[in-house]
Amino acid sequence: MRTDIFARLDREPEPPKIEPPRMSRHRIALFGGTLAFYLAIVIAVLIGSWLVTLDWKVMLFRPYQQWPGIHAFLDYYVVLGQRGPTAVMVACWLGWRSWRQHTLRPLLTLGASLLLLNLTVGAVKLGLGRLGPHYATQIGSAELFAGGDIFPSGHTANAVVTWGILAYLATTPRARRYLSAISAVVSLGVGLTTVYLGTHWLSDVLLGWAAGLLILLGLPWVEPLITRAEDWIFAVREQWRARGRAVPSVPVAAGGPRTVLVPQRAGADAADEDPALEPVAAGSRTAAAAAAAGARPRAHTVRSERTPITPAGSRRPPHADRTPRGGTSPARPVSGG
Template sequence: MRTERILARLEQEPERPSNRGVPRMSRTRKWLFGSTMVLYVLIVAAVLLSTQLVRVDWQIMLFRPYKQWPEYHAFLDYFVVLGQRAPTAVLVAAWLGWRSWRQRTPRPLLVLATSLLLLNTTVGAVKIGLGRLGPHYATEVGSAEMFAGGDIFPSGHTANAVVTWGILAYLATTPRARRLLSVVAAFCALGVGATTVYLGTHWVSDVLLGWAAGLVILLGLPWCEPWIARAEALVLDYHERLRAFARRRSPVPYAPVGASLATRGEGTEPGGEGALPGEEVPTAGPPAAPAARPHHAPRPHATRTDRAPGGPAGGSRRPGGERTVTPRTAPLGPRGK
């Protein structure tokens, strides 16, 4: 019974959500965005100037957490996949695609595509521009390993975990769902960042900058909402055009000519505007009754003598009720078995 109820609920076509739940660039969000940008710049400056943050990077790297607690290594190897771009993007896109289909709007997928585009552009540009080497490829103890051809700063795993899982909270339609998904996103982002430090694939400063890079994208995403709304309108308009084109191309069901004439009215008058000589033009009137079956002229029926039930052969009864007996012209033969 519960399964039938769930399936019936899934088959219902929900209404397209309004734009009331679209996040706005409020004063608090602007303040958080500005603070995160300042933190972003400070982390980059601290690494470039080889400050105490770089020394902390080396201390944790030389401590080698994966050797201190090797029993967690196998589990965390799988857990860090939550920050890889391809698996998480496919998983979240599948969920948001289902939501787009249910809500009859492409907005969830458009928001995800916009955030991933901003993530790859900004984080990729900083990675290539700074060119920092990872802990496993470091060449000089205490060095920041900048501009050495690497692509480790900021942490792509961490930034991707912040953005990909944070999009679920960003698109939540109720306060309760937003709080719950915010906790899930924070757990994934913090866990993936700490796991990369444990495995020795990132410096601590890489993870800090990855968190800041992901938050900058999430906090600044409302500025992209006008372009997302335009793209949504274009997609919906194109979809409506395709549906109209498909309806025009669909074959028209065949209807008999007599049925179409009957629906136009039963009254006709000879002649009329645009009619040929002798042609009857239908006139407006009440709906025509269904045509009666044609009646053929009566045919002559052969006369048949009524035989009295149980009477002798050759006997007949006249219309007046008198019975006559017709003499036999030939003797009866032997009765067959």
């Protein structure tokens, strides 16, 4: 009786699957409001408004010097927003779910969201080129188009998308509510931690939250592509399986004899093979005689069970001066008296 964890999981019922979210009016309204907030932050930074002044005030306040006791903890906590470790952790969990539910949708959704994150956030980062607080050159300046890559905050946007995807793929409404709250707390904490450490401006974090939320809200538009990609992957897998089960056949010229190959024993037993086991051309006299007599290849026997065969006669070559054993020898001449 199996008592391991896999046996128990096999007996557990599968949780009910929730249909992928659709772009309802409520979701479209949230998407539009988040997009307006995103554009407002970008414009506020471009024109050097009060938001840039707030950035400098927070930066000069230096939170990491005001509360040094939590610095060590926040150095580890901010890892929850790094793309590599978080993507590996979430991919392991979603891979387990994909195996349990026999679907690739969780992994494909994670891959699509991270791809959108890299394209959108990366393009804005490189396009605006804002420098971070530690590399700022002029007090009160927005530090744009200076070769930087921190606006919006990648840590914050990645935390929103990576942990929010768990709530997006939840299989029950209760799990979706709990995971939404957990992902919101983690992403808020990661964003504020970057401000505490002085690696990002406050406006970077605000734009990172908006960027990650836009990706999560817009994922239903990508669901048809995810479904098509999953169908294509399963179709390719079935083709490879069918190709592996197919038996290769040898092409034969039209009208020519077909060769029937019979397996032969290798090694020292090859000398004891029956001529009937040799390749026989269909239509020949040997094949016709074997078919008429109903001949079958003899069964292979173990060497110890075979009857020893003694060759008839002597193996010695004939000699003119020798007489066969058992014959009458000629008289020898007698010499002397």
